[in-house]
Amino acid sequence: MTDSSKKKIAIQLIGQVNEFPPLPNVVSRVLQVTADPESDFEALARIVEADIGFATAIVKLANSPFFGRSRQVSSISHALAVLGMDEVRSLVLAKAMFDTFSRFRDKKEGLNSLWKHSFYSALAAQVIGAKMGGDASALFVAGLIHDIGKLVIFFSLSNESVQKIYGKSEKLDDSKKEIAFLGLNHEDMGRLLVKSWLFPDCLQLAVGYHHSPESAPSHQLYPLVVRLADTFALLNVVGMEGEEGAALCLPFLDPPLADLFAAHGLPLNAVTLKELYQDVQKAFEQADDLVSLLYV
Ligand SMILES: [Fe+2]
Ligand SMILES: [Fe+2]
Numbered sequence: 001m002t003d004s005s006k007k008k009i010a011i012q013l014i015g016q017v018n019e020f021p022p023l024p025n026v027v028s029r030v031l032q033v034t035a036d037p038e039s040d041f042e043a044l045a046r047i048v049e050a051d052i053g054f055a056t057a058i059v060k061l062a063n064s065p066f067f068g069r070s071r072q073v074s075s076i077s078h079a080l081a082v083l084g085m086d087e088v089r090s091l092v093l094a095k096a097m098f099d100t101f102s103r104f105r106d107k108k109e110g111l112n113s114l115w116k117h118s119f120y121s122a123l124a125a126q127v128i129g130a131k132m133g134g135d136a137s138a139l140f141v142a143g144l145i146h147d148i149g150k151l152v153i154f155f156s157l158s159n160e161s162v163q164k165i166y167g168k169s170e171k172l173d174d175s176k177k178e179i180a181f182l183g184l185n186h187e188d189m190g191r192l193l194v195k196s197w198l199f200p201d202c203l204q205l206a207v208g209y210h211h212s213p214e215s216a217p218s219h220q221l222y223p224l225v226v227r228l229a230d231t232f233a234l235l236n237v238v239g240m241e242g243e244e245g246a247a248l249c250l251p252f253l254d255p256p257l258a259d260l261f262a263a264h265g266l267p268l269n270a271v272t273l274k275e276l277y278q279d280v281q282k283a284f285e286q287a288d289d290l291v292s293l294l295y296v
Contacts, residue, residue, distance in 0.1 A: 009182050016156040017192050021103070026051040027096045028198070034089040035200070041080045044088065049076045057095045058088060060293045066286050086137040093141050094122070098294040100151070108154045110162065117233050118144050119291060123283040124229035128276065132266050134221050142206035142222050143229045145199075149190030149207070153178070175211055187211060214256040224260055228252065232280045240277060249273060 029047045033039045049055050055076050062079035063072065067087075073079050080088055101115040125143030130136040154162055165181045166174060175185040191208030206222035209215055210230060213223035231248050238244045251257050252268050261268045268276075 013152065013156055013182060013184070013189060014192060016152060017189070017196055020152055020155060020193060021100060023096055023197055024051070024054075024099075026054055027092055030089055030092045031199070034085050041077065041085070044085060045076045045080055048080075048088070048092065053099075054092055054095055057294055058083075058091055061091050061290070064289065064293055066290055086135070090137040090140045094119075094144055095294055097144055097148075098291075104151075104155060108162075109159050110166075111151075111154060114147060114150055114154070118147055119287060120233035120236055120284060121146060121226065121229045123287055123290075124232040124280045125225050127280045127283050128225050128228055128232075128266075129221075131276070131279075132221065132225065132264055134225060138200075138202060139206075139222065139225050139229075142203055142226050145190070145194060145203065146207055146210045146226045146230060147186060147190065148193055149186030149188065150174075152189045152193055153182070153186060173211075214260060220260065221264055224257075224264060227257065228261075228276075229280075232277055235277060236281070236284055240274065 026047060030044065033044050033047060048058060058076060058079050059073055061067070062082050067083065073082055083091070097118070098115070101111055101118075105111050105115075122140045122143035126136045126140040129139030153165070157165075165177050172180070175187065178185040187208050187210060191204055194204050194207050202219040202222045205216050205219045206226050209223035210226040213220055213227050216223045231252070234248055235245055238248070240246075240249065249270075252261065252273055253270065258268055266272075
């Protein structure tokens with residue numbers, strides 16, 4: 001493919017970012033309210049209550065064993081008190097993402113596995129983030145949206161074109177395949193999209209640098225955690241023991257990733273990496289239950 005036709009596709013794809021389904025109003029309002037230190041539960045409750053789909057999902061999630069609660073939560077105000085503002089923000093975003101995926105699921109091949117990968121990455125990022133003293137709830141969202149650029153690519157191109165991009169060489173990773181066909185990769189696409197949605201910088205950087213956290217100009221913890229969460233979600237498919245699993249783990253034992261993790265208080269070696277993966281797998285075991293709660 002020539003450079004000029006690549007450039008044409010890139011411009012067309014970037015244009016699609018504006019066409020991409022906007023986030024529901026409730027999501028932008030929840031982001032606003034939770035970012036404002038002055039706001040209280042009441043303001044958040046009013047916003048969530050106004051949307052029956054989100055309100056039902058939040059109450060169902062508040063009652064789920066994932067949050068370790070057996071008591072009966074029946075109202076949004078009670079759910080907010082039980083879960084806290086940050087958790088509710090993450091759940092609202094999770095539900096919005098789930099709905100976006102659901103809308104295209106039948107039309108586009110590969111979306112189910114992309115959703116599953118995103119959700120497992122979110123669960124892993126939450127566990128890793130908590131161990132590193134990060135904002136686990138924001139890191140859950142970072143994991144959930146890290147590959148959202150692929151969603152733009154799936155949404156914009158025909159099934160045949162998508163197949164052409166990702167199906168070919170086993171040797172190249174997805175980013176390189178995208179660059180070869182489109183002139184830009186899903187990190188760039190995703191960053192443009194979440195920027196247009198006015199997501200906070202830490203999430204923009206998590207999306208934009210999740211394959212190369214060492215290059216992130218700031219908020220490095222976010223792409224760093226997502227880099228490992230992404231890998232754990234892949235290991236859940238291929239297993240840790242085989243050749244493929246070993247190749248996925250290797251970069252975390254060498255610079256620059258090993259140094260970055262050590263600098264952020266989580267020194268990794270073959271043993272600690274395995275232990276961390278085992279902790280993450282416990283979260284994975286609850287994934288199906290959680291996803292079923294997002295169907296409202
Ligand atoms: Fe990715
Ligand atoms: Fe990924």
